[in-house]
Amino acid sequence: MADAGQPEKKKSKLKWIIVLVLLVIVLGAGGFAAWKFFLSAPEDPAGQQLPLDAGAAGEVSPKDARVVTLPTFLVNLADPLGRRYIKLTLDVEVVSPAAAAELESSQAKVRDAIILLLSSKSYVDLAPLENKILLKNEIVTRLNQIMGGSKVVRVYFTELVIQ
Known part of the structure; x- marks a missing residue:
């Protein structure tokens, strides 16, 4: 046994x-x-943001840069139940006064692009800090597409509520 x-x-x-x-x-x-x-992933936003900042810093002096405040966005998120929304106010830093005037004159295009971008996001997409940085970069990219060229340097969130 x-x-x-x-x-x-x-x-x-x-x-x-x-x-x-x-x-x-x-x-x-x-x-x-x-x-x-x-x-x-956290390195990607910094990697994407640095070339924009580095290129803008080399071409534009701080005295030429302008900050444009956009109206507040209140957008429903892509939530299956439709109960979540984002309230976002942003300031956009542009390279020159001419770019600031161009941004203000194309408010309808800018609001449309940002509303479509925000409404495509869900709470899970926006909750982590890294994803908020990615959102800032996506907004910069969309605004530069609207304005043609690299006129938008960076975006600042002045108010952000996700509920």
Whole structure:
């Protein structure tokens, strides 16, 4: 009877070793995926924002830059129940007084682009800080598309309520 129990113990140990090796592989793959996709995401907004700032800082002096305050946006979020909304007020820094005048003259296009962008987001999309930075960069990109060129330097959130 002692011999019959011995192979079962070896099989039992072998099963535990296999389970531990698989566990280490799964944890390693999960850790790599988290590092690759989640931890590298905060670097993207900074990486996207720096070229805009660096290019603008090299071409525009601070005395030429202007800040334009846009009216408050109150937009329903892409929520299945339709109960969440965002209230956002922003200031837009542009490279020159001419760009500020152009931004003010194209208010309808600007409001439309920002409303469409905000209404496509859900609460989960906007909750983390990194995603708010990404939203700022998306707004800068959309405004530059409307105005043609790199006239918008950065966007400042002066009021942000997500409910």
